[in-house]
Amino acid sequence: MNRCGTFLKALPGNASLIHRPENIRWLTGYTGEGCAFIANAAQVIITDFRYVEQAQRQAPECECLRTGQGVTEAAVVKALCDRYNIRKLSVETDYITHDAYAGLNDALTAVELMPLKQLPQQLRMIKDADEIDCIRRAAAISCQAFDRLLGQLKPGMTEKQAQILLDFAMLELGSEKPAFDTIAAAGVNGSLPHATPSDHVIAEGELLTLDFGATVNGYCADMTRTVAFGHVREELRTMYQRVLDAQLMALDAIRPGAVCGDIDRIARDFLDQAYPGAFGHSLGHGVGLFIHEQPRLARGDQTVLVPGHVVTVEPGVYLPGVGGCRIEDMAILTQDGFINPITAPKQLIEL
Numbered sequence: 264m265n266r267c268g269t270f271l272k273a274l275p276g277n278a279s280l281i282h283r284p285e286n287i288r289w290l291t292g293y294t295g296e297g298c299a300f301i302a303n304a305a306q307v308i309i310t311d312f313r314y315v316e317q318a319q320r321q322a323p324e325c326e327c328l329r330t331g332q333g334v335t336e337a338a339v340v341k342a343l344c345d346r347y348n349i350r351k352l353s354v355e356t357d358y359i360t361h362d363a364y365a366g367l368n369d370a371l372t373a374v375e376l377m378p379l380k381q382l383p384q385q386l387r388m389i390k391d392a393d394e395i396d397c398i399r400r401a402a403a404i405s406c407q408a409f410d411r412l413l414g415q416l417k418p419g420m421t422e423k424q425a426q427i428l429l430d431f432a433m434l435e436l437g438s439e440k441p442a443f444d445t446i447a448a449a450g451v452n453g454s455l456p457h458a459t460p461s462d463h464v465i466a467e468g469e470l471l472t473l474d475f476g477a478t479v480n481g482y483c484a485d486m487t488r489t490v491a492f493g494h495v496r497e498e499l500r501t502m503y504q505r506v507l508d509a510q511l512m513a514l515d516a517i518r519p520g521a522v523c524g525d526i527d528r529i530a531r532d533f534l535d536q537a538y539p540g541a542f543g544h545s546l547g548h549g550v551g552l553f554i555h556e557q558p559r560l561a562r563g564d565q566t567v568l569v570p571g572h573v574v575t576v577e578p579g580v581y582l583p584g585v586g587g588c589r590i591e592d593m594a595i596l597t598q599d600g601f602i603n604p605i606t607a608p609k610q611l612i613e614l
């Protein structure tokens with residue numbers, strides 16, 4: 264898959280140097296180290312010996328130039344700018360190191376460096392059919408892994424054991440790697456939205472929140488389910504139901520034309536009535552090659568949803584000393600609504 268044409272049409276100048284691995288992958292298909300020089304005149308992967316053959320296989324439309332043995336990346340870029348008479352080059356100034364930028368600046372005396380300003384990320388917000396297919400496959404693997412885990416979870420297990428079983432299941436079912444470090448938080452640890460799985464032994468009467476996702480061709484899935492170990496007390500059941508209702512209300516509002524900040528507000532107002540301040544993060548975020556990308560379902564965000572956007576919807580309540588709960592699905596925006604590829608059940612499961 265090569266998307267350089269789409270990119271060059273939107274690029275203000277006529278040449279760009281890309282360093283973010285996900286952007287290089289999106290543009291050229293290449294997944295190794297190095298950078299990509301994308302211009303109207305040429306598309307070039309610049310890397311070292313270890314990745315040359317990989318670049319040729321993954322990005323056959325690109326030339327591949329080698330660094331190493333005294334040849335720096337900056338020197339290769341300078342040669343390309345000279346060869347194609349490039350006077351302006353946009354670079355990912357929000358990503359490369361200060362030293363790398365200084366190196367380019369020193370080498371490219373006749374070239375003006377400009378910030379790329381996240382143009383690839385902006386283009387990546389709207390997913391094409393191939394990307395949506397990858398996301399749906401990643402979501403399906405995640406749901407299958409969760410289903411398998413439900414048959415394995417039992418009181419006496421630790422959070423870490425739950426994480427290992429889930430990660431193993433996703434890998435065995437076809438995930439390249441976890442989309443992010445799997446979260447497993449039980450009992451009072453549930454009030455930490457991004458808890459690291461610990462040796463905490465999960466006991467009867469506790470909730471367990473699992474936040475995880477598989478990846479397919481670099482594309483992430485992201486889902487969260489909170490399950491009960493045995494019968495949990497009324498306080499926790501009420502919290503669970505409130506979070507689920509908030510999520511259903513938010514999902515109900517998702518369609519092309521809806522404003523991201525408005526969807527966030529629906530869930531937030533509803534949760535704040537019962538649990539003031541206990542829902543402290545945004546309702547959702549875009550998902551793609553990055554686990555967190557644009558658009559965001561966040562307070563005040565004026566982005567209007569359009570077909571091809573993919574967002575999570577993940578309200579939660581976090582009560583220190585008591586516990587927490589989060590339920591997360593994904594919405595793939597279509598012409599007249601959305602597809603939710605997260606099919607795992609949402610009624611409270613008592614294990």
Ligand SMILES: [Mn+2]
Pocket residue numbers: 485486548575577591
């Ligand atoms: Mn998420």
